[in-house]
Amino acid sequence: MKGLKDLFLMISAAGLMISLYFGGMAYFAYAEEKYNEVFMNVSYCAIFLSASVYSLHLKDEKKKAQKNN
Secondary structure, eight states: OHHHHHHHHHHHHHHHHHHHHHHHHHHHHHHTTOHHHHHHHHHHHHHHHHHHHHHHHHHHHHHHHHHHO
16 A cells, blocks of 8 residues: 555645646746736646645545554
């Protein structure tokens, strides 16, 4: 089951990197005053950041489930 924990960690790290990318794109769109792109990129950033945090939550839940069994 160690591989599964590593998978959740890798998914979380990838989600964090993707959310940072969209956050950066939102900043550059804000500097160019393209507000529709800002809101779109902030939304994508929030989606990937929440998926990243949820992946860490799933990893912790799997660890708790294994301790109880």
